[in-house]
Amino acid sequence: MKSKNPLIPFLLFLLIFFFLNTYTLSGLQFFSGNPLLPLLFWTFVLLLCASLIIAFRRIPRRGMDGFFKIISHAFLILLVSEFIFVLSLAPGDIYRLILHQPRNYAWVVFASAMLALSILTFIYGMVRGKYAYRVIRHVLEFEDLPEAFDGFTITQISDVHAGSFRNRKAVSRGIDLINKQQADLFVFTGDLVNNKASEIVPWVDLFSTIRAPYGQFSVLGNHDYGDYVKWETEANKRANLEQLKSLHKQMGYRLLLDEHVVIEKGGQRIILAGVENWGLGFGQRGDLKKALQGTQPDDFKILLSHDPTHWESEIKVLPAKIHLTLAGHTHGMQFGLEAFGIKWSPVKYRYAHWAGIKEENGRYLNINRGFGFLGFSGRVGIWPEITVIELRKKP
Structure with a gap:
């Protein structure tokens, strides 16, 4: 039996990750039209991804040290929070596309609040929740x-x-x-x-x-x-x-x-x-x-x-x-x-x-x-x- 190609799930993950970030950025741009926002956003995401790769490459020599834990946890928080943001914003976007209307301000505020709440909840879970x-x-x-x-x-x-x-x-x-x-x-x-x-x-x-x-x-x-x-x-x-x-x-x-x-x-x-x-x-x-x-x-x-x-x-x-x-x-x-x-x-x-x-x-x-x-x-x-x-x- 042929083994599954590990490249396929990896590429699928990259596709999903790119979509989550693109969609999240589109929501954040609703509040600010600053042309520097996309540059700052993608710079942060790419730096985090590069740091995660470095952290994984260090494991054979240093194990899952403090650097690995900080970067891996930051990546997890980003991923889950963006996923919740997308789930919160998507229904409103689908509704306004059907009706050919612009994005609803209140719906974007709600999705952004869910994003912030997700981040804060993860921080609580890491500081207090585990005990x-x-x-x-x-x-x-x-x-x-x-x-x-x-x-x-x-x-x-x-x-x-x-x-x-x-x-x-x-x-x-x-x-x-x-x-x-x-x-x-x-x-x-x-x-x-x-x-x-x-x-x-x-x-x-x-x-x-x-x-x-x-x-x-x-x-x-x-x-x-x-x-x-x-x-x-x-x-x-x-x-x-x-x-x-x-x-x-x-x-x-x-x-x-x-x-x-x-x-x-x-x-x-x-x-x-x-x-x-x-x-x-x-x-x-x-x-x-x-x-x-x-x-x-x-x-x-x-x-x-x-x-x-x-x-x-x-x-x-x-x-x-x-x-x-x-x-x-x-x-x-x-x-x-x-x-x-x-x-x-x-x-x-x-x-x-x-x-x-x-x-x-x-x-x-x-x-x-x-x-x-x-x-x-x-x-x-x-x-x-x-x-x-x-x-x-x-x-």
């Missing part, structure tokens, strides 16, 4: 929940990505908010780091303060294995993973590697299992059969599995019923809208269900939106999440 922790609560009812666990609470976080953190005071506030929930059980569902175990070391003391009466448990995510960086030797990569595992233990987290534990309360029990990362397109290391070995068919089971595609592909159809699966991974793409009854993020085109609770045949999945951030150093509309789930016995 704007939210507690999201769910009450789930089960007919076969053991009586002793009626009202049992679980606090879940996911996708810490410690290598992205810079604000210790803000992260500390998030951890204080976790402890404030006073849940019976604490779980972490993977991606403690971006690539290397050393990234969590400066934060171990903070995450070590998280405690729950029935323990703290964790699993690994796709980023925890060090698959996305080059290692001098395979032995170094293995050593990195072993270091990460030991840091889980140092923080007081029981790392579940295709295994389960029994949680006992009032003479009754539930099963908490955890698998290594299993995800479509992100490695299928986990062994669910091994994790459940020794459990009984009528046991109430909770599973920690980082990638929600595991639930869709295997867990929800497993003969041995898993009542609740806790996952993360999607981050809600760190960008979207969850307000006024709207729940939308571009990540929906990769994951049909990308955040919150989903239920099929009495089996529940919760996807945590993530505690940290990766790539884009911010969050816009999809805020960092601390989940609290209360288990209830269905009357």
